[in-house]
Amino acid sequence: MAYKTIVVHLHDASRVEHVLEPAIELAGRFGAHLIGLHAAPGMVYAPPLPGAGRVVSRVQEYERNLSEQITKVFETMTKGRSFVAELRLLRPRDANDLGAHILQHSRACDLIVASQREGLWEMSRILDFPERLVMESGRPVLSVPLAGQRTMVGHHVMIAWNGKREAARATFDALPMLQAARRVTVLAIEQTDADGNSAPLPDTSIAAALARHDINVTIKTASVDRASVGEAIAKAVATERIDLLVMGAYGHARLREFVLGGATRHLMQTMPVPILLAH
Amino acid sequence: MAYRTILAHLNDERRMMRLLGPTIALAERWNAHVIAASALPPVYVLPAGAPGIGDPIVIDEHRKSYQKEAARVEVAVREATAGRALVTEWRLEDAKTSSVAACIGAIARCSDLIVASQTDAEWPGSHSHDIAERLITESGRPVLLIPNAGHFEKIGNRVLLAWNSTREAARATFDALPFLKLAEEVIVISVNADQDPAGTGTVATADICATLARHSVKCTALNRQGTSTDAGRTLLAVAADRNCDLLVMGCYGHSRLREFVLGGATRTVLASMPIPVLMSH
Numbered sequence: 001m002a003y004k005t006i007v008v009h010l011h012d013a014s015r016v017e018h019v020l021e022p023a024i025e026l027a028g029r030f031g032a033h034l035i036g037l038h039a040a041p042g043m044v045y046a047p048p049l050p051g052a053g054r055v056v057s058r059v060q061e062y063e064r065n066l067s068e069q070i071t072k073v074f075e076t077m078t079k080g081r082s083f084v085a086e087l088r089l090l091r092p093r094d095a096n097d098l099g100a101h102i103l104q105h106s107r108a109c110d111l112i113v114a115s116q117r118e119g120l121w122e123m124s125r126i127l128d129f130p131e132r133l134v135m136e137s138g139r140p141v142l143s144v145p146l147a148g149q150r151t152m153v154g155h156h157v158m159i160a161w162n163g164k165r166e167a168a169r170a171t172f173d174a175l176p177m178l179q180a181a182r183r184v185t186v187l188a189i190e191q192t193d194a195d196g197n198s199a200p201l202p203d204t205s206i207a208a209a210l211a212r213h214d215i216n217v218t219i220k221t222a223s224v225d226r227a228s229v230g231e232a233i234a235k236a237v238a239t240e241r242i243d244l245l246v247m248g249a250y251g252h253a254r255l256r257e258f259v260l261g262g263a264t265r266h267l268m269q270t271m272p273v274p275i276l277l278a279h
Numbered sequence: 280m281a282y283r284t285i286l287a288h289l290n291d292e293r294r295m296m297r298l299l300g301p302t303i304a305l306a307e308r309w310n311a312h313v314i315a316a317s318a319l320p321p322v323y324v325l326p327a328g329a330p331g332i333g334d335p336i337v338i339d340e341h342r343k344s345y346q347k348e349a350a351r352v353e354v355a356v357r358e359a360t361a362g363r364a365l366v367t368e369w370r371l372e373d374a375k376t377s378s379v380a381a382c383i384g385a386i387a388r389c390s391d392l393i394v395a396s397q398t399d400a401e402w403p404g405s406h407s408h409d410i411a412e413r414l415i416t417e418s419g420r421p422v423l424l425i426p427n428a429g430h431f432e433k434i435g436n437r438v439l440l441a442w443n444s445t446r447e448a449a450r451a452t453f454d455a456l457p458f459l460k461l462a463e464e465v466i467v468i469s470v471n472a473d474q475d476p477a478g479t480g481t482v483a484t485a486d487i488c489a490t491l492a493r494h495s496v497k498c499t500a501l502n503r504q505g506t507s508t509d510a511g512r513t514l515l516a517v518a519a520d521r522n523c524d525l526l527v528m529g530c531y532g533h534s535r536l537r538e539f540v541l542g543g544a545t546r547t548v549l550a551s552m553p554i555p556v557l558m559s560h
Contacts, residue, residue, distance in 0.1 A: 001280040004493035033493060107449040108486035138449030165419035168388040172420070205389040212283035212312055 001175050001213075002030040003110040009102075009129070010038045013069040015115060019144050020077050021151060022274060023113040026142075027083045030176060034083060035109065036074045039090040039102050040067055102129070103136055112141045117269055131265065134249045140173035140278045143268055154274075157181040158242040159217075160233050162189045163202030166248025170278040171206060174246040177276060178215045181244075186210075187236050190223040230263045234271065242273060249279040280456045280494070281309040282391035288383050289317050289356070290408040292348050294396050294427065299359050301423075301431050301555070302394045306365050309457060313365055314390065315356045317349050318372040318382040320407045345404075380413040387418035392457075394423045397552060412549070415530045416539045421454035421559045426552050431524070434458075434555050438465045439523040440498070441514055442487050447529025450559040452487065455527040456494060458557065465491065465498040466521055470510040470544075511547025518554060526552070530560040 008023035010016050020036070027034040040063040067089055078085035092101040106112050114130035134141045154177050161167050171178075178184050190201045207217050220240070222232040237245055249264045268275065287302040289295045299315070306313045323338040353369050360367040372382035387393050398409040415422045425431060435458040442448050452459075459465050467484050484500035491498050503513060518526050531542035541549070548556060 005490040033489075103446075104444045104483070105486075107444055107446065108483070108490045110453065110490070136446050138446035139453070163385065163388065165388060165417055169419040172391065203385050203389060205386070209284045209389045209391070 001179065002032070003176050004030065004032050005035065005109040006030075006032045006111045006113060007035045007037055007106050007109040009106075009112065009114040009133070010036050010070050010074065011129075012115070013066050013073070015146075016070055016073045017077065018146075019113060019115045020074065022142065022144055024077060024081065025151060026111070026113070027085070028081060029180065032083060032110070034078065034085040035105075036070075036078075036085065036087040037090065037102065037105055038067060038070050038087070039092070039098060099129075099132060103133070106133060106137045107139060109139060112137060112139050113144065114141055115144050116146045116271075131249075131268065134268075134277045135251055135279050140170065140276055143271075143275045143277060145272050145274060147272060154180060154244040155182045156185075156240065156242050157183070157244045157246060158185045158187055158237060158240060159206075160189065160245065160247040161186050161202055161204070161206060162191070162248075164248060164250075166250055166279055167202075168206075168248070170246050170248045170276060171210070173278045174276050175213060175215075177244060177246070178210065179213065181215075184210070184215055184217045185236075185240055185242070186217045186219045187233065188219055188221045189229060189232065190221060191229065192223060192225050230267050233267065237271070237273060245271060245273055245275045247275060247277060249277045251279070280460065281311070282457050283309065283311050284314065284390045285309075285311045285392045285394060286314045286316060286383075286386055286390040287394045288387075288396075288410070288414070289315055289352050290379070290410070291396065291399070291402065291404060292352055294399070295352055295355060296359075297427075297430060298394055298396060298425055299356065301425060301434055303359060303363065303365065304432055305392070305394070305423075305434070306367075307363070308461070311365075311391070313360070313367040314370060314386060315352075315367060316370040316372065316383055316386055317352060318374050318379040318408075319345055319349070320404075321374040321376055321378055374407075379407050380410040380417065383410060384414065384417050387414050387420055390418075390420055392421055392423060393418060394425065397424050397427050398549065399427050412530075412539070412541065415558050416532070416560045421451065421557055424549070424552065424556045424558065426555065429553065431555055433524060435461060435525045436463050437521065437523045438462045438525045438527060439514065439518045439521065440465055440467045441510075441526070441528040442467050442469050442484055444469075444483060445529060445531075447531050447560060449529075451527050451529040451557065452491075454559040455557050456496075458525060458527070459491060459496045459498075460494060462497065462525075465496055466501055466517075466523065467491070467498050468501045468503060468514070468517055470503050470513050509544060509547055511544035511551075514544070514548060515551065515553065524554055526554060526556045528556065528558060530558040532560075 006027050074087050092098050114133055159171055188202050188204055224232045285306050287298050319342050325336040327335045349371050356369055374382050393414055395411040411424055469484050488498050488500050531545045532540050
């Protein structure tokens with residue numbers, strides 16, 4: 001089992017290398033076709049104010065420069081590699097469907113690589129990427145941290161397991177990573193409620209299922225109250241010297257969008273190692 | 280890419296051979312571990328204070344008769360798998376005070392593939408034991424639904440794959456990879472889904488065909504324009520027309536309070552499927 005088509009999201013020119021490095025490492029490792037995706041909103045509407053024309057052309061110039069920079073970095077970093085790399089510049093007609101447009105280009109792939117919430121990309125806040133990628137693409141997303149570890153190693157992998165649907169999704173989506181790892185730990189999380197009662201420890205038959213894919217795991221348990229699950233995961237990642245976390249992304253549908261749960265969002269924004277997420 | 284743990288939910292003695300046959304064939308195809316599972320239905324309690332009733336009444340007659348049926352199912356499983364180079368595990372869960380869906384769901388979440396029957400609304404046990412839809416939406420794993428009529432030994436020679444660039448289609452497609460890789464032909468068809476979140480109406484089969492080709496899948500693209508009155512009917516008609524023996528599609532719907540309401544095309548296919556369907560959500 002391998003990832004044969006990888007889509008990497010490149011939006012912030014100042015951090016293209018940061019998110020491309022792990023994507024390139026994975027493409028080489030799995031012999032995958034790498035697609036770089038860059039979307040520029042493109043302002044089509046000029047407000048009826050004096051000087052509006054100038055603002056529009058300055059924004060367009062800024063976006064042109066951004067796209068050129070990203071293109072240059074992409075071409076330089078993927079030149080001479082053993083795999084085929086392709087850059088797609090998306091220019092949807094108006095910003096209203098930008099998110100949906102990006103998502104449509106992110107579904108026909110085995111894996112998506114994206115940066116943790118990007119501070120400098122102003123559209124990030126509006127479009128809620130990469131959280132939205134996780135919840136709506138239907139594909140696993142490798143979230144690359146802003147700080148800390150840069151290369152995609154995946155030698156010591158940990159699966160945050162609570163027996164739920166999302167954890168199952170993420171685990172099976174991560175199979176190629178798990179098979180390539182040197183060590184895989186399943187962190188079985190038992191949640192206690194305010195009265196100290198605990199839900200039963202999640203079914204760990206996942207270990208047997210993984211063994212049939214030639215993946216041998218060690219099981220580690222954590223018993224925490226609901227509010228401290230994120231902390232328990234972060235602590236285990238540090239203690240076990242994990243370099244890749246696999247976890248389900250939790251949230252709920254709200255109107256036509258998915259809203260990410262607080263714990264998932266917090267971990268996504270603060271984890272110093274890459275996280276493979278699925279919903 | 281292979282399915283190495285296959286769960287068959289044998290919920291009904293009358294239909295179990297229809298499930299067991301394909302499950303064994305698929306397990307042999309991928310050298311998979313088989314889990315044949317069933318669950319005793321939960322206890323029913325009539326609460327005290329209801330008109331005409333004094334103390335709470337616990338009803339478990341249906342559990343006792345289901346237990347007898349489960350014993351016969353276990354014997355049938357052992358006979359069907361005897362002498363085969365397969366590891367088969369029989370599991371009889373007890374729903375007690377929860378539900379059949381919760382018990383089987385827990386096993387499903389640790390499996391690569393689930394095999395289940397199409398719902399039979401006329402069956403008295405249906406409301407507690409026909410849980411295919413809940414397995415699709417709650418397990419996070421693909422579910423292969425076997426129709427209530429017909430026998431299906433060879434599944435996946437000619438596959439019809441419904442692709443419309445949605446999240447659900449992506450889930451179903453990649454969950455179906457083991458089938459797609461072994462198929463003689465995979466026809467990728469784009470039909471508009473009930474819910475088209477992008478609102479753009481554009482469907483690109485070229486991208487998914489390229490991605491599948493990199494997994495050595497032999498696929499051809501087919502575009503159907505316009506007919507969005509019932510995409511479900513269109514899919515079934517094309518499948519019949521092209522002699523397909525497996526339909527792969529996403530399971531569409533939305534959550535409403537504690538229920539999951541299925542989309543129209545999904546409901547059409549679930550109700551009238553003449554061939555096995557692999558669904559994911």
